[in-house]
Amino acid sequence: MNRAAQAFLGAHNFQHHIDINTVAESILYDMHEGLCRRPAGQDMILTYSNPPEHSPVNKTVIVIDAGGTNFRSCLVTFDAEGNPSISEMEKTKMPGVERELSKKEFFDQFAANLEHLKDKANHIGFCFSYPMTITEDGDGVLIGFAKEVKAPEVNGCHVGAELKKVLKEHGWKNNLDVVLMNDTVSALLAGAAGCASGKKYSSYVGFILGTGMNGAYIQSECDCYPGVKKQIVVCESGKFIKLPSSDFDRAFDAKSQKPGTSILEKQCSGAYFGPVSYEMLMCAAKEGLFSENFAKKLLSLENLTLIEVDKFLHGPYSDSCVLGKIASESATPQDYEILFDLLDAVAERCARLAAAILTACVVKSGKGTSSIEPVCLLCNGTTFFKTYKVYDRVKGYLEEVLVKQRNLYFEIVEKDNDITFGTAIGAFRQ
Template structure:
């Protein structure tokens, strides 16, 4: 760019989850919520939030104040896996890593559905004809998994398809519960003694935007858990082009 005649260019390089968090400030007042979190629920899973510097043990030299932290929460691995989660993990590109992400992100939802449905067929939950029809659709990706859950897939509608829908629907619901737990954990880490706060979750990602059962379950479970645990309200926003807007917000903040 310098060779083309551009001078004194300021570049803002930002993680997508941080950008999605900051995009909320283009639409909501900084004072309208006690805390704002960033959430990416798509191919991968990640969260971001503001934390008191005293909580950041890796950087004891930080002065008093707050920092915006990219949590890389998909990398959490201290979580109890089910048998099918373990099978998926063993056949993944990075066994033993990112166990949490493999249990709830869009990249793995299809494969997890495939493993579970195949075992259901082995256990005799489906007729032989339906099991063959199901096998012909494999491998299953997250889009097909969502279609099976909604009974809008190419599978013949029958009692078997209803069972398949319930199985995949349960996996999607579990994913929503796990992500909801992630959000609540952030709030508790920030300060579990503060109640009656208002939280804003700025969310993006294909799983959140396109998988309606996931989105509705996530919102419902989060509202319930925040109310019961912290006596607090939680709202979700999902600005269009959130990463671009959030990056622009970050660039603007640098000039203040």
């Protein structure tokens, strides 16, 4: 790394080479406290469910995937061999994104979005990617919306019960069974159901690193947690807060909707990758790290996204992205080097934090002790798989921290339509 860039990062406490084991152990302690129902950053949400021993056969299920800005719905049909297929997929806006809705308006929009699937199945698998408490009957009580969804009257509602009620009001005749789950649970279930012939995994982890980030694993029954039977646990990993924060992190956090919260997510996920990078570059430009002409160009930027940062890292000398174009017009060779090193440091920290979360989930599962039966890590998200070197770095760090240091074995798995198929499987609770 360029010495000037390294000194600048150190001066502002940006720890891109953060120790993975230290973070993983802190996360593990926080997970333990959460399961003991003591104050913790992570919510540690019990799901009262486990992966099924076999995929459903000769079944059809309605699948809803509601999260972020999109609302997706479709049918998933399992044939006689348990092979799934998707039909009647539709995508529309998530209710409450464009304007604030009352509870009635919110669920009425759900019903309108599902009209094309009316009475085509009795089972509904509902991936609802917002913090919620799962009940033993498979419903979910909303803790609160994140991102831009505005429907405060829905907080505290049993989402599944409200959905069944509104669908009846809209003329649905079937006796519906609705099961709520988080997207990490859907990912985990997709990994458990999609094991290749001749392979066997000792356990499963679901991990999302896209716009947001989160993890889920299977907690074994043990004396440490009385009353907690073997089941999938959602960690709400992004809420972990016991991390060193740089000046850039604090500058962005102060501008965020909920300052002081979700520190890990703000240092790792795609939604915040660009804004934190922006704070870093603005600071560097003001402190004279770049040439005068290039600094002026950078300071004219109003914002920065992960997409633009990633384009530059993949092709720093291309002028097809915002940073590349500015650099091509005014940057010196040293400007190019420093700019690249600073942004790569953000990607490096992202990879190390992702590796720490996955390490904690594998260790907490208590599995993976045999190389022939590793833990399946079903990973999902463009930030994880597409962002510059993140996937390769995570895999390399896990080889070191899990395999070489702990003799724990893993396999990273990616599957098409994983959230859709996993949600369909989750509709038939085990």
